[in-house]
Each structure stands twice: as structure tokens, then as C-alpha cells.
Amino acid sequence: MTGVLDGLGAGLPVLAAPMAGGAGGPELVRAAAQAGGLGFLAAGYKTAEALAAQIREVRATTSRFGVNLFAPNPVPVDTDELAAYAAAIQGEGTPYGLDLTAVPVTEDDDDWDRKVELLTGDPVPLVSFTFGIPDSATVQRFRRAGSLTVQTVTDAAEARAATEAGVDALVVQAASAGGHSGTLTPDRLPADFALPELLASVRSASALPLLAAGGIATPDAVRDVFAAGAVAAVVGTVLLRSxxxxAxxxxxxxxxxxxxxxTVLTRAFTGRPARALRNRFVEEYDAIAPAGYPAVHHLTGPLRKAATAAGDPELVHLWAGTGFRQATREPAGDILRRLASGL
Ligand SMILES: Cc1cc2nc3c(=O)[nH]c(=O)nc-3n(C[C@H](O)[C@H](O)[C@H](O)COP(=O)(O)O)c2cc1C
Incomplete structure (x- = not known):
């Protein structure tokens, strides 16, 4: 690996993306480190205490890892639109005994302040941010504590803003990426540029080191993003079956x-654009889903949880990037090493 990431000692420049919701836990992070790379522990949806416990688990086997945070950038929901959406999807909850129309409107900040306290008090090697850009004073707190700071961006304007906030590097995330887009304007879908093209556009806006993410699923795709100037590839979907x-x-x-x-970009599940495998929930509700994160996430959460437990994929957020066909069942380290084999 070149430049900014050298200090972390990750020789394998294909990194395991943060994946909140259970997919990217300590085991995957450990496997990425053992393969010679690095993985990001996902702090999203967890309390600061639960994050601290996972950090302890990771540290038992490696000191090379990152932690990814959802930085606050709420899109407050229109409560009438949310109520109408709850009424529209209620028929899906009835078989599970759920009253989705009674779910309270919740606009939380994912325990941001306490996670900042935790990570600046007991720093980890790398901290990355998505959904929002922390103010520069907060970025500096992380940097002074000794963490490398990385910001997910989805276009050149976001890259400029992140550079001004003072982060050390950028994850350039294309719309082909699985899961939530890190876009700063989640009331509209991210533009669909190919990753190498997006890297070139971001390069014109920022001199920071660029890590590339979105739809990377083959050694050729890894080579392409390096040719486009990336210093690392970040992959999520190809690891989901590892x-x-x-998952x-x-x-x-x-x-x-x-x-x-x-796969389709939809905000039906959470009110924020995310890429998922097309299923019945997307087909029926995407067109009427309101913007509004995290309120829509909290509204549909009980339904998705019940459907997951019952094994019904039609009501589950099946996050996946465009490279999902390449997701294989094998050790994550083998997948990461194979992806880097053409470099
Ligand atoms: C299941 C899943 C969960 C994700 N959760 C997060 C997250 O918590 N934080 C984040 O920054 N990105 C998250 N992402 C996006 C990844 O960080 C990364 O940008 C994406 O996986 C790259 O595209 P790919 O899936 O096509 O490889 C998630 C992606 C998936 C598939």
C-alpha cells in the first residue's frame, strides 16, 4: 500500500468494508487483518457500549483495524408522509402480529457523542465516517488522538467539503455499492457514474489519497481502480457469503x-438510498417510500427483523452491490487475496 495507509501496516490493499447490521463484525475484521489487509468494524446501529465490546474482541487478535461511524446528517421525515407509509406497509406486518402504525417516530443520532468520546478516549488506528462529515474540530480531535481519519464521499463536491474538514483520506463510493450510499444529500438518489470515472472527478477536487468502493468484485476491477489512482479497494458485497x-x-x-x-437503489427500507437485491418489498413500496433517515429505518425495523427470523427474503433489506454474483462461500482472506492477485 502506498502513502497514507503505510503506517497501519496493511500490505494487502483490498480492504473489508464496514457493514453495519451484523454482516461486518469482529470475525470479518479479524480475517481481513490476518490476510494482511484491514477491515472496518461497523459502529452503526450499536450503542457506544456494544461498540466498545466489539473493539475489545477485535483487539484480542489484531491491532490493525478501523471503526466506521454514521456521522449525523438527519433528514427529518414529514410525519404525515411517515404515517401514510406505515399505513401502506401495515398489511405486511399483520401476519407477524406487528402494528407498524404504532411505531413511534424516532430521529436519533446513532449515539454519536458517546461514540466520539469512546474513540477519542481510547483511540483506534483508523476512524471512517459516512452519511455526514463531522465538523473540523471533531475531525481534529480524532487526529490528535492518533487515528487516521477517512471520509466516505460520493461526488466531487462532497470530496471538497471533506478535504476542508481536514480528514486524511477519502473513500470514493460509487452508486454501484451495496448497502447505504454515503451521500450527503439522501433526499435524492446518487448519480450513476462508473467508479473509475468517479475517481477521476474526485481527483480533480481533492489531492487526498483515495480508497475506491462500489461494485468491486474481480481482480480486473481492482486493477482498474488502481489504474484510476486509488491506493486501496474497499469491498463489501463479495464478502457477504464468506x-x-x-449476514x-x-x-x-x-x-x-x-x-x-x-440490484436496485431504493429508500423503501430506511428512507436513505441503499442498493439491494430486488424483492417484493422494493417492488411494492419503493415508489411511495418517503425520504427520512433514520425515522423510516426505525419504522420498518420490526418488520425486517421478523421477516429475517422467519426466513422470508421478500421483506428483508437484501443489501447488495452490482457485483453480487461474485460473492462466494469461502474464507474472507482467500477472497481478499484473490482480488489483489492481479496487482
Ligand atoms: C450489508 C452492507 C452493510 C453496509 N454498512 C455500511 C456501514 O455501516 N458503513 C459504511 O460506511 N458503509 C456501509 N456499507 C457500504 C460499504 O462500506 C461499501 O461502500 C460497499 O460495500 C462497497 O460496495 P460493494 O458492496 O459493491 O463492494 C455497507 C454495505 C453492505 C453491503
Missing amino acids: EESG SPPHRAALADPARRE
């Missing part, structure tokens, strides 16, 4: 199901 992934059984099965032909 032995160390924490749920219906999610794993859907990724391997030949009947699943495509």
Missing part, C-alpha cells in the same frame, strides 16, 4: 439465488 460474514441466512441465500437478477 465464512466470517455475519443473515435469508440474505446469504438470496445472494446465491439465480432467480435474483438485479
